[in-house]
Amino acid sequence: MFVDYTRECQYKIGFLPLDTSLYCSTEKYKQCPFYIAINQSGHVCKYLNQCPSFEHFKAENFDDFVSIAYKYCLSEKNNNNCKRFKIRKRGDMPALDLMPDGSMFK
Numbered sequence: 001m002f003v004d005y006t007r008e009c010q011y012k013i014g015f016l017p018l019d020t021s022l023y024c025s026t027e028k029y030k031q032c033p034f035y036i037a038i039n040q041s042g043h044v045c046k047y048l049n050q051c052p053s054f055e056h057f058k059a060e061n062f063d064d065f066v067s068i069a070y071k072y073c074l075s076e077k078n079n080n081n082c083k084r085f086k087i088r089k090r091g092d093m094p095a096l097d098l099m100p101d102g103s104m105f106k
Ligand code: SF4
Pocket: 045, 046, 047, 048, 049, 051, 053, 054, 072, 073, 074, 079, 082, 083, 084, 085, 088, 100
C-alpha cells in the first residue's frame, strides 16, 4: 500500500510530504488530503491544482497541514472563506505566502 500510493502521490504532487507515515502506511491513508485531492474522493477546491499553498503547507507539521486542508481546501462549506480563494475568484493571484486564514506563512 505504501509503495503504490506513495509512488503515485509523489508523481502527482511532486514531493514527498514529511511525517506522513501515519497516513501512508495505515488505513488512515484515505483521510490524507493528497489522497482525497488526487482521487477526487470528496469536495476539492477548484483552485487546488494551481495553488502553491497546498504544497507550501507541507513544510512544518503535516497534522497542521491536514487541519488547514480540511478547514478550507476540502471543505464544501468553508472553501469560499479562504482568503486565497477570494483573491483567485476575482481574477487576481494571491501572494505565495498568504495562508487561507489571511495570515502570512513564516
Ligand atoms: S488554499 Fe484556498 S485557494 Fe488554495 S486550494 Fe486551499 S481553499 Fe483553495
